[in-house]
Amino acid sequence: MEERRTRGLVVGRVLGAQVIVQPSTLLMLALLSYVFASASGETTASTLSIGVLLAVALMGSVLLHEFAHAIAARSFGRTVKEIVLTLWGGHTSFESHDMTPTVNGVTAAAGPAMNLVIAGAASATMAFTQLGGVAGAVVSYVAWANVLLAVFNLLPGIPMDGGRVLESVVWAITRNRNRGTVVAAWGGRVVAVGVVVYSIAGPLLSGGRPSLTSVVIAVLVFSILWPAASAALAFSSTMLRRDGVDVAGLMRAAVAVPYTYSVHEALGAAATAGVEEVVVLGADDAPAGRFPVEQAQAVPESARLTTSLQSVTTPVPRGSEIPAGAASDVMIPALREWWGKSDVWVVRDGKAVVGIVRLVDVLAALK
Template identity: 35%
Template sequence: MTSRSRGWVVGRIAGAPVLVTPSWFFGALVLTLVFAPTVRSWFAPRMTTTGVLVVAFAFVLLLFASVFLHEVAHALVARSRGHRVTELALTLWGGHTAYTGPGGRPLDGVLVAVVGPLTNLALAGAFWVAFQLQPIGTVPSMLLFAGAVSNAFVGFFNLLPGLPLDGGQILESIVWGATGSRSKGTLAAGWVGRVVAIGVLAWALLWPLLDGGTPSWVTVVWAALIGAFLWSGAGDAIKGAQTRARVATLSARGLAVPAVVVPVATTVAGVSVAAAGSPGAVVAVVGPSGEPVGWVDPAAVANVPAARADATPVESVVVPFPPGSAVTSDLEGDALLDRLAHGSSGARVVPVLEAGRVTGVLDVARVAAALRR
């Protein structure tokens, strides 16, 4: 199950809840205070402090409305490509759209990603046209001008080719399509994302110096915050790709422990005889039609007195397999993990089948250990 962000649900789009997270209010407050001096410089001394804050907050609402439309575009295209949208959230950093789907395809990643920045660039054009039609020096003209500039910046910035930006998802999908490996695409876009993060801070520090000026501490702080956000997102993407690569190496056949198969009519003494020639194997019990019944617990066998082993049925020392928990030996990667997550019913050991016959057992703990390695 996908975890949902904390926040208040204010509506639904594309079948998913629209959330306003607590961090959004902090972001809105900070942006209002940051933009207020710009408003004051346009309208001083004609506007009071209250008026300046109101206009600055109006710009913030306009900016977040643009970001919201960016996320709506992601959601609508994701749903049109067969994915299930799970949430649209407005956050400190703008917003995000979460969706799930059956594996996905490189083209899906490109289409879902590119439509967000294109929405902002279209809004920038619309705001610019509207700005040209307004008298200069009015509040509407200033808001339209700021809307055009901010949307152009958001659109172009999001197209930079590094995760977690939309351009990074586009790069990830292109490398994925070219190599056939999504993990390679994610790794490439994650490392480029780290370069972008460093570049953002370097731009804030070096550009003013190259222009003969001094870096603004406000710009440097914002660049550092944005760079830290990008660095963190890129790092998460790299870790995710490495995990996905490890998952791809997992296979039921490679992780299974060989099984010595005995019929359900066997006695405990018969189990000992059958297992004697196969050290390290697990004894699996099958029914009359070869269906998996369970696996023999060595500790339970050891507790049966030798004098009673011939008369004790194997069922008395069997740990049953949950119905439908068997995995086929050809399962690998995500398909194997998904099968274990949804079909093992919490069992520690499940049977492995090849051509309908029990050939081994799979210890879920062994799978988890292999994934950690």
């Protein structure tokens, strides 16, 4: 099946990946051009031309930021799938199987690092060439804008690159990516609130009033950061709960007995082992059924010695087994396979039967 690509105008290829410009990017380009052109108080052909140059320079910096992500991903042997410019910036998608904290963190940090390189190059150009006029204004703006891009993207919260770096650091320390994502997602929420507080409460505390522009920008930034961070938090919190689900925590200890046993012998084996579940083995020593001790105890004591296990046993489909050390990554696919076919798995530790796991308990734990 062909992988679905982001919709937009394909403008070329870099490192084998399509470079895609979404239509909304052109809208942002036009809006930025107007904002820059009208900053002086009046909009003329001259200021509009400068506005377009500044807007293009900003978009170019964003594109180079994304190229840096792609270069870093390729340096780790990852296939870069696409580089996309969007209304609010851009994103780079690459092969993500077998991710490590190093690949995740370095690839994320490469974008802001590129912005700092651009800012440094622009500042050096101004220092050594003494540019003036329009050219000097554009180069100075490039330096200033890239410093802001780097600082903003390094803020320690999802969805910023700094959030991915924080995620990787926590992931490396805890050896759990979902825990890292939870920390970085909370960071994103803090940053979202911080932007609003800084933009609105800051001027009020200093005796002034926030401008309409700062309020609009704060609300827009909050509307992007908070939902993205919240979605990451919800997903990773769910995955963290699943990380704690394993066979050992859900298993009910059991003893295995041959099908030739009587109810009396099976209850004796269960009492000796101190368990409440019994697994019945077939002629080939494969699990063929199971029953709880209380079910067998319902047989009158006088009849237990002569009553076969068939009267108390619930059949277990062949193959309905799971290893004792299995965690959620094994249990979830097995649950899909066996749901509706069996109500339990027989747990084996090597060749030995050690317990049973009820599928309803697994489902409840995974929710």
